[in-house]
Amino acid sequence: MAKRRVTSRDVAERAGVSRTTVSFVINKVEGVHITEETRQRVLVAAQALGYVPDATAQALASRRTRIIGLVFSRSYHHLTSDAFLLQIVDGLLDVVRQHGIRLLLDSVENRDREDAYLNLARAKRIDGIILSLPRSDDKDLRALAEEGFPVVLIGRLPDVKICSVDVDNRVAARTAVEHLLSLGHTRIGCITNAPPSFTAPAERLRGYREALEQADIPFDQTWVRYGDYGPESGFEAMTSLLQTPDLPSAVFVASDVVAYGAMAAIYEHHLRIPDDIAVVGFDDVPLSRFFFPPLTTVRLPAADLGRKAGQLLLDLILHQVEPGRQVLLDTELIVRDSSGKVA
Amino acid sequence: MAKRRVTSRDVAERAGVSRTTVSFVINKVEGVHITEETRQRVLVAAQALGYVPDATAQALASRRTRIIGLVFSRSYHHLTSDAFLLQIVDGLLDVVRQHGIRLLLDSVENRDREDAYLNLARAKRIDGIILSLPRSDDKDLRALAEEGFPVVLIGRLPDVKICSVDVDNRVAARTAVEHLLSLGHTRIGCITNAPPSFTAPAERLRGYREALEQADIPFDQTWVRYGDYGPESGFEAMTSLLQTPDLPSAVFVASDVVAYGAMAAIYEHHLRIPDDIAVVGFDDVPLSRFFFPPLTTVRLPAADLGRKAGQLLLDLILHQVEPGRQVLLDTELIVRDSSGKVA
């Protein structure tokens, strides 16, 4: 505690060079030629003194904090992300780490505290920001991006030229429903993952609708329910769906976690899966293959989403990519038991 | 981008005061009396200019970054935490936010990269650190704490005087097993949540053993299997347990997530839960009540763990608590269907 901090000045003195030189060798600055001998002297001195550059001072002087922010929306967190946020973080950490960059994490309540990341940027605490599941009506975000502050979205916002990475929710959902159609189902219900005011749920619902219409099955609103991230909402939605006079023979639930609740509701009504009702989820939460029965679902490449978002953000910070670049990652249908055997 | 940054000097000039005064009113420094009129002038000027203090400069000058680090072990992450890390983060964010403090997140691989947080501290990037599920053989950690760097553990380390918050895993496990005993079970298997080299798994196993012995049932190693965080490990462990000649009538799985796999294995053997085999988990992952059947388990107060860890760390940073304080939070047995009806 009491021991004085070792600074670059100490290293410089011990090595008999200037602080400039110390800075150059410690940071491996390119384009500057330092004699190998001098370099070694500095390195040895630094080593001997246990010198670790002060990150704050470096940040102030270089105008780069080498910290990026990841802000997730707390309503999203509300379970879906229990598996994903961590995967995203994993992917993200994986790429930023290689660049010596750190990750600051914050969450945003449903609406309020949206200034959280605004302040993060204004106070220059971070060099760039990644937003997971942004709200579409977020003004601050637009402002920030327009000022040229590096921001990358995980999930898209309509008509905004902000970098983003996402999956094609519509196509993915269509694939899932086409799978049910191919099994011979015609009475297919749909439970969204969240309220349709968000982009992803709306897209998934649209994919469901497109698949039906393409098979000449009229879209029927009475077979649609809106989930709300958690299993509770799936339980309620399915319970309500089971009240309809004409029971569906299959249901597409646009979220595995919501599907868990839906499956519980089906069991509670003494119906079997997939025999009485086939179920297809969305996300491929790691747990899904261990559910009973194992859940057929669409795999969302969460870690890749994080990795790609990180790369994009780093490129943005270094001005190596134009703002507005949208990246779409592939999804994959994972067929398990909950949808029944392929005909 | 091009517009010059607004600094405290600009605010000072506009308000006709010194930067000192600006600093005082912006930071609401106590013990300094500023005329209300001056204060207002500063506030108005700051507002008009859109002044936001540069966090990095503040950190360098005040020697406090106002960032704390949360480092989780990646093997832990390996699913159990999929629910918990987020809850911990939530609780943590909840308390630190009120103090204007930010959260830096990093993970540590099984063994390597343990220097991750060491460097975080040495480079003074953070004011303190919270470690989730630390390895018991971590030397750097000890060194760091001994230097007086604020560190709080979530989960305990034996014989170390480092602040920590934890639950009493032994007692909690005993409660869970006593519940099975009270239901008349005598042949009770055990699947740990992780290898017994970690503290928590060892304690939970000990609780299992104590409960049995207290009921005069000899502890039998052949009914013990070691999980490894994920459902896969539970599936394997249970499959192996189902190979024993004398089948258990109940199993205590020291992790809900591992229990999911175990339950899948039970179903795969065409056995029913709880009729053929009763199952009790540990953690109360949010999903557990929606599993089929809903899982009886021990609730781990994850958000409270995060909150308490945050409070402790802040106290430590402000020297308001002696290092070494250990906090134990209560757990609660949540009885659901997987353990059967109470006799």
Place this chain on the structure above:
DNA sequence: CTGAAAGCGCTTACAG
């Protein structure tokens, strides 16, 4: 190839 010096934007004793 290396160094002297200014500067990053704040805070904080110390005066008065």
Place this chain on the structure above:
DNA sequence: CTGAAAGCGCTTACAG
């Protein structure tokens, strides 16, 4: 009650 000035520990043009 308020200000002048040093200092936090680096980086980075600019010289030479």
